Amino acid sequence: MTIASHGSTKKPEDIIGRKTEMEQYWRILEKQSIMLSSVRRMGKTCILRKMCANPAEGWIGVEYFVQGKTCPEEFTYDLVKILQDQSVLKKTKWKSFSQWAEKNLGDKDFGSFKIPGFAGKWKELLTDIIKEVAESKSKVVIMIDELPLMLWELQMKGKEEAESAMELLNTLRTLRETYEADSHVRFIFCGSIGMNLVLQKFKKDFGYMGQPINNMAKEIVLAMNDLDGKELCEYFLEGYPEEVDQESLISSLLQATDNIPFYIEMAFGYFEKNFIDSPTVEDVKTVFEKTLNDTTESDQYSHFSERIDTYYQEDERKVAYHILNFLCQSESLKPEQEIINYINTQSSDFEEKTIKDTLKKLWEDLCIERVILDDTRHYKFRFNLIRRWWKINKA
Numbered sequence: 435m436t437i438a439s440h441g442s443t444k445k446p447e448d449i450i451g452r453k454t455e456m457e458q459y460w461r462i463l464e465k466q467s468i469m470l471s472s473v474r475r476m477g478k479t480c481i482l483r484k485m486c487a488n489p490a491e492g493w494i495g496v497e498y499f500v501q502g503k504t505c506p507e508e509f510t511y512d513l514v515k516i517l518q519d520q521s522v523l524k525k526t527k528w529k530s531f532s533q534w535a536e537k538n539l540g541d542k543d544f545g546s547f548k549i550p551g552f553a554g555k556w557k558e559l560l561t562d563i564i565k566e567v568a569e570s571k572s573k574v575v576i577m578i579d580e581l582p583l584m585l586w587e588l589q590m591k592g593k594e595e596a597e598s599a600m601e602l603l604n605t606l607r608t609l610r611e612t613y614e615a616d617s618h619v620r621f622i623f624c625g626s627i628g629m630n631l632v633l634q635k636f637k638k639d640f641g642y643m644g645q646p647i648n649n650m651a652k653e654i655v656l657a658m659n660d661l662d663g664k665e666l667c668e669y670f671l672e673g674y675p676e677e678v679d680q681e682s683l684i685s686s687l688l689q690a691t692d693n694i695p696f697y698i699e700m701a702f703g704y705f706e707k708n709f710i711d712s713p714t715v716e717d718v719k720t721v722f723e724k725t726l727n728d729t730t731e732s733d734q735y736s737h738f739s740e741r742i743d744t745y746y747q748e749d750e751r752k753v754a755y756h757i758l759n760f761l762c763q764s765e766s767l768k769p770e771q772e773i774i775n776y777i778n779t780q781s782s783d784f785e786e787k788t789i790k791d792t793l794k795k796l797w798e799d800l801c802i803e804r805v806i807l808d809d810t811r812h813y814k815f816r817f818n819l820i821r822r823w824w825k826i827n828k829a
């Protein structure tokens with residue numbers, strides 16, 4: 435199987451496995467909407483796309499990517515268009531509006547989106563279309579990909595935008611409350627930055643007290659299970675010569691990548707680029723030794739440090755670095771007290787509470803794993819590959 439470029443957008447037929455996850459999500463959707471999160475590159479968008487292409491019996495999935503949308507007006511307007519394109523919306527009274535907008539806006543610039551008569555009306559339009567979908571009796575799930583990022587970017591722009599973001603969240607919640615029980619309109623909010631980060635920021639900077647997602651099921655996309663990981667390797671191994679010892683190669687790949695599909699694909703990309711026609715276990719080792727050491731490959735591994743640099747407050751950021759510098763030294767779990775002691779040897783600037791809060795935040799952000807042993811909290815890096823990258827490049 436030839437690889438265009440790892441991490442590129444996938445066609446549904448090239449998305450492998452994830453049956454267990456998809457079945458689980460369809461089951462939840464019968465009753466409730468879902469907040470789906472994970473760290474970057476884990477395979478969320480692939481799962482959504484596959485769900486849309488192969489929906490459960492009777493369902494229609496609508497994939498809606500919202501990163502970069504600049505206001506609720508744009509969010510709503512584009513949603514109407516997508517729902518119309520998929521024939522989910524048929525008779526909205528706003529049809530004439532969207533036809534007008536399409537004709538008059540052309541390549542719209544929503545940065546200064548203020549159409550007379552529409553600015554401020556998005557809420558009415560959004561309510562109308564969700565009502566129409568609900569009343570159509572169809573089973574529709576609107577999958578809003580990168581919603582937390584869109585909200586984050588809005589609030590970074592200023593108070594007015596932040597308020598509109600909070601209003602959008604509240605409106606979406608009201609719509610779920612109104613229609614979820616008696617119809618089959620559902621939402622999946624999907625995001626790589628956690629909604630918890632967004633809500634914390636809204637609360638701290640704008641006094642937001644809403645609970646916009648507490649009636650949604652929280653699901654986290656983790657790495658692939660072994661069967662799916664194996665299937666993905668076999669998919670890439672198609673056409674490789676017979677002398678390749680597939681069994682040991684696959685087992686070393688799964689071990690090296692912690693079953694993360696993005697890194698499995700990266701390894702095959704490396705074999706291809708370096709004309710390694712019959713890869714061996716040694717080659718798997720080389721791929722990761724080389725790429726972990728190569729600064730030009732850094733963005734393949736740097737999601738966590740970028741996340742901390744962008745979304746953590748200064749104190750939390752400093753503490754997070756200390757924590758990760760300590761944890762990256764070993765694959766094994768470390769008791770919380772040992773981490774605190776270590777940080778105290780590095781600096782006396784941090785209160786114990788800040789360290790504990792930051793550990794919790796890193797854990798909720800899926801950067802580290804928490805295990806309770808003898809009734810005490812222990813931590814380690816969640817992904818060994820990221821631990822190695824941190825040790826080589828950051829610590």
Ligand SMILES: Nc1ncnc2c1ncn2[C@@H]1O[C@H](COP(=O)(O)OP(=O)(O)OP(=O)(O)O)[C@@H](O)[C@H]1O
Nearest residue numbers: 441442449450474475476477478479480626695696
């Ligand atoms: N099930 C899969 N089958 C094949 N490749 C996959 C699968 N899941 C993930 N990948 C590979 O990993 C890459 C990242 O997946 P995806 O874009 O779905 O992750 P994501 O969690 O949405 O990431 P981000 O948070 O950056 O949007 C894909 O482009 C693809 O190369």
Ligand SMILES: [Mg+2]
Nearest residue numbers: 478479480579
């Ligand atoms: Mg994605």
